Amino acid sequence: MSSSTVIIKDGAVYLSSDVYTRFFDRLESVILLRRDRDLCILPVRHSAAGGYLLKMRNKAGDRVVHAPDFFRESGSLKNLCTEFAAEWSSTHGALMIAGAFEV
Template sequence: MSAEPVTIRIRGGGLYMSAVVCDRYFAGVEAVVLLRPDDDVIVLPVRHAAAGGYLLKRRNAAGDRVVFAPEFFHSHGLGDDVNGEFAAHWDDNRAALVVSIH
């Protein structure tokens, strides 16, 4: 997949992705796992619903999605004061979308 950067929005405990980003990296995926091993947020697709994770909820008819995970963001120092757009890219080695929080 392309490492072309995309934009992800974080606001109010939610991670917002456009339909284009979801179609490119998470087509057919209904849930994701969020990790924060360093300053980045790692978004991993969950291929089987029974595996758990956070739901990719549809926001509108255009297919934009939100991952609502306030407890994740708060526990990793990204409380309600984090509100903005962040660069993200696909990392083939991690098989995940990496959101740069700097």
């Protein structure tokens, strides 16, 4: 499967409309998890489950997840502006950014 691009900048995760539609279409929130050096972005199917809001950034449908607390607690990536390759993992049921916490 081809990889998608995700940008992490100033404690936020930026998803293009293509990435949003492909992996999180019609969802309002996601859960962010750190698994060793990897970042997992998991879809939240029921709003009562919580998570971080997928806020619309522009008319093109790009989304942003503001999560400074997550990155602060993870101790990394907070002030970076980095573009990452991300791939869907059916094993984890998440969009995975391998090695995101090595930067």
